[in-house]
Each structure stands twice: as structure tokens, then as C-alpha cells.
Amino acid sequence: MCYNLWFGKFDGGVVISENLKKSFEAASNPNPLPFNLSEVGIQIFGRNYYELLRKTAIEVAEEKVEKELSSDDKYVIALVKALEEVEEAINALNGKKEELEEIRETEIQEKFAESISNLENLRKRIEEEIEAIMERIAPNLTELAGAKIGAKLMEKFGSLENLAKAPASKIQIVGAERSLYKALARIRKGKEAKVPKHGIIFTHPFIRSLPKNKRGKMARFLASKISIASKIDLFRGELEENLSEVVRKKFEELRRL
Amino acid sequence: MRNVKFFGNVPATKSRYGSHYGERIFEQDGERYREWIPWRSKLSAMLVKGYEIDLKGDEKVLYLGAASGTTLSHLADVVDEGVIYAVEYSAKPFKKLLELVRSRKNIIPIFGDASKPWKYSGIVEKVDLIYQDISQKNQVEILKLNSDFFLKSGGRILIMVKAKSIDSTAEAEQVFGNVLEELSKSFRILQSGRLDPFHKEHMFVLGERHSSAEWVKT
Numbered sequence: 001m002c003y004n005l006w007f008g009k010f011d012g013g014v015v016i017s018e019n020l021k022k023s024f025e026a027a028s029n030p031n032p033l034p035f036n037l038s039e040v041g042i043q044i045f046g047r048n049y050y051e052l053l054r055k056t057a058i059e060v061a062e063e064k065v066e067k068e069l070s071s072d073d074k075y076v077i078a079l080v081k082a083l084e085e086v087e088e089a090i091n092a093l094n095g096k097k098e099e100l101e102e103i104r105e106t107e108i109q110e111k112f113a114e115s116i117s118n119l120e121n122l123r124k125r126i127e128e129e130i131e132a133i134m135e136r137i138a139p140n141l142t143e144l145a146g147a148k149i150g151a152k153l154m155e156k157f158g159s160l161e162n163l164a165k166a167p168a169s170k171i172q173i174v175g176a177e178r179s180l181y182k183a184l185a186r187i188r189k190g191k192e193a194k195v196p197k198h199g200i201i202f203t204h205p206f207i208r209s210l211p212k213n214k215r216g217k218m219a220r221f222l223a224s225k226i227s228i229a230s231k232i233d234l235f236r237g238e239l240e241e242n243l244s245e246v247v248r249k250k251f252e253e254l255r256r257l
Numbered sequence: 258m259r260n261v262k263f264f265g266n267v268p269a270t271k272s273r274y275g276s277h278y279g280e281r282i283f284e285q286d287g288e289r290y291r292e293w294i295p296w297r298s299k300l301s302a303m304l305v306k307g308y309e310i311d312l313k314g315d316e317k318v319l320y321l322g323a324a325s326g327t328t329l330s331h332l333a334d335v336v337d338e339g340v341i342y343a344v345e346y347s348a349k350p351f352k353k354l355l356e357l358v359r360s361r362k363n364i365i366p367i368f369g370d371a372s373k374p375w376k377y378s379g380i381v382e383k384v385d386l387i388y389q390d391i392s393q394k395n396q397v398e399i400l401k402l403n404s405d406f407f408l409k410s411g412g413r414i415l416i417m418v419k420a421k422s423i424d425s426t427a428e429a430e431q432v433f434g435n436v437l438e439e440l441s442k443s444f445r446i447l448q449s450g451r452l453d454p455f456h457k458e459h460m461f462v463l464g465e466r467h468s469s470a471e472w473v474k475t
Contacts, residue, residue, distance in 0.1 A: 005379040027379025032406045038317075038382035050340060054365050057380070058358060061351065061368040068348040136347045237349025238324055239392070241419075241457070 003029055006053065007041060014044060020056045021063075072137045073159045076130060080155040083126045090119050139239045140229035144222070144247060145204060152200050153226070164227075164234040172223035175199025201226070206251040214254045221250050258304060259314050260335050261293070268293045268304045270334035277330045277357055291334065295455045298328040299390060299417045302455035308448065310415060310463060315339045317384040319407050321371040321399070322391035325353035332388065333361050342381045346370045372399045374406040381407050387414045392422040397439045404443065404466060412466050414444055420458040429458040440464055 003010040006027040008017040017023035041049045097112040131147040138160055141150040156174050157163040163171070173180055176199035186193035197216035198207060207218050225247050232240050260271040264283050269290035276282060280292040295302040303310070315338040323329045323343035333341055343358070344367045345351050351368055358366045367377050371391055374381075384407050389400050400416055408414070418436050420429035437446060444464030452459040 003379065024380065028376045029378040030375055031378075033378060036383045037379070041382075050365075051362075053380075054358075054362070057365045057367060058355065061355060061366045064368045065348045065351050065355070069352075072348065137349070139347070233349075236325075237347055 003033055005033075005037060005040070006056065007044070010040065014040065016044070020052070021060050024056050024060050072133060073154065073161075076133050076137070076151050077155045077159075079126055079130050079133070080151045083123065083130065086119055086123050086126065090116060090123065093119070137237075138230065138233040139237070140232045140243055141226065143239065143244045144229045145201065145226050149200060149204055150226075153230075156200065160230060160234055164230040166227070168220075168224040168227040171226055172197075172201065172219050173199045175201075206247065210251075210254055214257070218251060218254055222247060258309060258335060259312050260337065261304065262290055264290070264292070266305065268295070268301055270331045272334045274330075274334075274360060278325070278327050291331065293331050298331065299452055299456055299459060299461065300328050300332065300388075300415075302452045302459075303450070303461050305455070306450065306452065308450055308461070310413075312336055312386075316386055317382060318342070319381055319384045319387045319403060320344065321387065321389040321403060323354055323366075324390075325350035326357040328390065329354070329364065330357055330361075333357075333364055337363065339363060339385075340365065340382075342367060342377075342384070344369055344371050344377070371403065374403045378406055383407055383409045383412075385409055385412050387412070388416075389414070390417040392417075392419040394423055396423070397436060400440075401443050408466050410466060413447070414440075414462075414464045414466070416440070416462050416464075417452075417456075418460045418462065419456075420460070429460075433460045436460070437462065443467070 001011075004023070004027050005014070006024040007020060008023055009015045038049065041053070045052055093112055093116050097109055097116070100106065100109055100112070127148065130151050134142045134147040134150055138150055138154070141153075145153065153163055153171065153174065154160055157166055173196050176196035179194075179196045183193040183195045198219035201207060201219060201222055202215075204222060206222060207215050210218055225243060229240075229243055232238075261268050262271065262285070263269075269283055269292050271288055272291045273289065274291070276291065278297065280294055283290040283292065293301040293304075295305040312335055314336055316336045317339055318332065318336060318341045320329055320332065320341050320343045323345040324347070326343070329341065329343055340363050342365045343354065345354060346369060348368075351366070354366060358364045365380075367380060369377050371389075372395070387400065387403055387408055389396065391399065393399065396416070396418065400414060404412070404414060418433065420427075420432040423432050423436065437449060440446060440462055444466055447463045447465055449460060449462040452461060
């Protein structure tokens with residue numbers, strides 16, 4: 001059996017790697033090593049073993065962390081855009097399939113069904129990926145808003161940083177711009193108007209499941225907490241445990257009223 | 258616990274290093290101590306509540322979910338002659354963690370996913386203790402996987418469980434009962450307890466690996 005170690009390969013004897021950073025990143029093995037790694041390492045490097053390991057680990061981590069921090073936002077946003085396209089395609093294909101069904105039973109419908117199911121699988125994969133990345137880069141936003149809404153908000157504002165800098169009132173109605181500007185135009189003319197209470201965040205279960213007259217209140221509260229959550233995510237990146245508790249309490253309070 | 262002293266009812270660890278997360282520094286008899294805030298660290302909350310975990314100071318430790326290194330910095334003070342492998346997969350806190358690691362000789366940082374231990378199987382050695390604080394739904398499963406890869410026979414596990422992240426709707430007592438049952442399939446439970454009021458609906462479990470299970474994958 002050959003084993004990949006951070007300082008080389010073990011295959012009865014040890015072949016020391018020429019590039020420690022490279023071998024460190026490739027030190028993956030399907031099963032546990034049947035020997036204690038540090039004993040083998042200390043035989044080779046002596047007392048310097050841990051110093052060398054630590055130095056390599058730090059160098060590798062520094063590079064990977066920088067790289068990820070600079071590309072994660074863009075990745076999530078690209079995924080959200082892709083998800084929207086895929087969803088649209090599924091809807092379009094479903095529509096065409098139904099249209100055909102009404103006219104005639106044909107084999108081509110099966111092909112449609114196949115394609116749709118393929119796309120649905122793709123949609124699921126994209127959603128899972130969004131969830132995994134969001135939990136890592138914006139744990140508070142994800143806990144509060146859910147991965148999908150959180151990612152959509154990031155997409156709308158362009159980045160986590162922009163979202164964190166945005167006023168809560170904007171977070172509340174983003175995604176409902178058209179009805180907002182319509183309403184503002186009517187107000188300017190002195191007419192009565194309905195100003196939207198929520199945009200993207202409307203799909204949040206805490207808002208959607210409330211009766212209409214309470215949704216505005218909940219949306220305002222949720223948006224203000226989302227604003228705080230994204231600020232914590234931007235600057236600290238660690239889960240703040242009490243935040244989601246507060247929102248849940250508000251929801252339950254509104255539901256009971 | 259080794260290298261821990263109480264100043265009133267606040268624990269602190271003997272340390273040559275400065276403040277990492279805004280904690281106060283105490284001096285006594287020419288020694289420096291770093292305040293260990295129980296509201297910030299679950300391990301500290303354990304100590305304040307009167308629980309003990311026996312450490313000699315030269316242990317090899319695998320720390321899953323190191324975050325920005327708050328608890329890790331104190332654990333590194335305790336096992337000052339040992340080595341801690343610190344795994345964390347979130348980039349932002351890891352940056353803060355790296356600040357800590359640059360000054361500490363006994364921490365090996367691993368920027369990776371604790372649910373995929375095979376990926377760092379050629380980096381981490383066999384350890385005496387696995388400490389886990391990752392608040393994920395399948396955290397028990399992740400702990401088992403890691404102990405299959407790295408825990409010595411007779412080695413110990415210390416796991417922090419957040420009821421809400423395992424099941425957000427069930428009662429905490431119910432969740433804790435299930436977790437204990439699940440853990441007792443692979444470990445002998447030595448001790449467990451709640452961390453209220455410092456950490457709401459959290460529990461710690463200290464366990465020991467059955468000695469026959471060494472390095473055998475199930």
C-alpha cells in the first residue's frame with residue numbers, strides 16, 4: 001500500500017517530497033494510516049519535525065484562505081444567476097410539454113420529461129452548493145434568511161460587503177423595485193398608492209406564513225436583523241447564536257397577536 | 258485543570274502570550290494569566306460549572322471547529338508541551354486564527370472540512386484527545402469518522418453539542434438524550450453536563466474510546 005503523507009510518500013520506505021506545500025495539500029488517504037505519522041516523521045526530520053510541519057501548514061493555509069476570500073462572493077453570485085436560468089428553463093420546458101400534451105400523445109413528450117428531470121437534478125445540485133458555500137462565508141445571514149434568500153440578496157447588492165453596507169429599508173424591499181417606483185410615481189401625482197412591504201425576503205417562511213396585515217412588520221424586523229447579520233459575517237464571520245432567536249421570538253409574537 | 262487558576266470566579270490560563278480576543282491579562286507571583294471568559298468559550302463554562310478534565314500537558318489533540326481560536330488559544334496554554342491540530346473550514350475566522358498560530362509553536366493549522374478527515378489523514382498523527390465544537394446537524398457522525406482515523410485506543414473525546422443545530426424544533430432534553438445514546442455506541446461516556454447559563458441549550462460530553470477499536474474502520 002502506498003500512503004500520501006504531507007512530507008512525501010510511504011511505500012515501505014519514505015520518498016521525501018520535493019515540494020512540501022504540494023504534498024501537504026495532497027496528503028489524502030481513503031483509509032486511516034496503519035502507523036503513527038509523527039513517529040515516521042520524527043525518524044526522518046528529528047526534532048525539527050513539528051517546526052517544519054507548522055511552517056508548511058501556515059504557508060498553505062495563508063494562500064488558500066486568501067484565495068477563497070477573494071473568490072467566494074463571486075462564486076455564490078454566479079451560482080444564483082445560474083440557478084435562476086435553470087429554473088426559468090424548467091418552467092419553459094414544462095409549459096411546452098403541457099402544450100404538446102393537449103394536442104397529441106407523442107413520444108417526444110418523454111424526451112421533454114427526461115430533460116426536465118435532468119434540469120431538476122442540476123437545480124438540486126446548485127442549491128446544495130449554494131447552501132454549502134453560504135454556511136461557510138455568511139453563517140449568520142444563512143441562519144437568519146436561509147441560504148437561497150441570503151445568496152439572492154448578495155446577488156442583488158453585488159457582494160456581501162455591499163449588502164452589509166446597505167440600509168435595512170433597502171434590504172426590505174429589494175426585488176420589488178418595480179412596484180416601489182410605481183407607487184412612488186403615484187404618490188408624486190398625489191394619488192393613493194400601495195408601497196411594497198417586501199421583495200426578495202417575502203419568500204422567507206416567517207413572512208409568508210403570517211396574515212397579510214402583519215407581514216410588513218415582520219419584513220421590517222427581519223430586514224433590520226439581516227442587515228446586522230451580514231455585518232457580523234463581513235467583519236467577524238462567526239455564528240452569533242442569539243440573533244436567530246430574536247427573530248423567531250418576534251415571529252411567534254406576531255403570530256399569536 | 259493544568260495551568261488554570263481562578264481569579265475570583267473567573268478562570269484564567271497561565272500564558273506567555275498577549276491578549277487574543279480582548280480578554281484581560283492578570284499577573285500574580287510574577288506569572289501572567291489570560292482571562293478565560295466562560296461566555297465566550299464552552300470549555301471555560303465547563304470549568305466554571307465545576308467540571309474537570311484531566312490533562313498532563315503533553316497531549317496530542319485534534320481540534321475540530323477551531324473558529325477564530327478563542328478556546329484554542331487557552332487549550333494551547335494548557336497543553337503547552339503538546340501539539341494541537343486545529344481544523345476550521347471558514348476563511349474569515351481562519352484569518353484571525355492564523356494570527357494566533359503565528360505566535361504559538363504548538364498549533365498546526367489546517368484549513369479544511371472536518372467532515373472529510375481522509376483529506377488530512379496524511380497530516381494529523383494519532384491523538385490522545387479530539388475536541389469538537391462545530392454545531393452541525395451530523396456532528397456526532399463527523400466525530401466518529403475522525404476518531405476512526407486519528408484517535409488512539411483509550412483516547413478521549415470532548416464534544417460540545419448545541420441542541421438547536423441538531424434539531425431546531427425538538428426539546429433540548431430529547432436531543433441530548435439521542436446524542437448520548439448515539440455516542441455510547443462508539444465511546445464509553447465518562448461525563449456529561451449542561452453549559453447553561455453561559456451557553457443556552459448546550460451540553461458537553463466527555464468520552465473514551467473502547468480500547469479494542471484502535472484504527473479499525475467500521
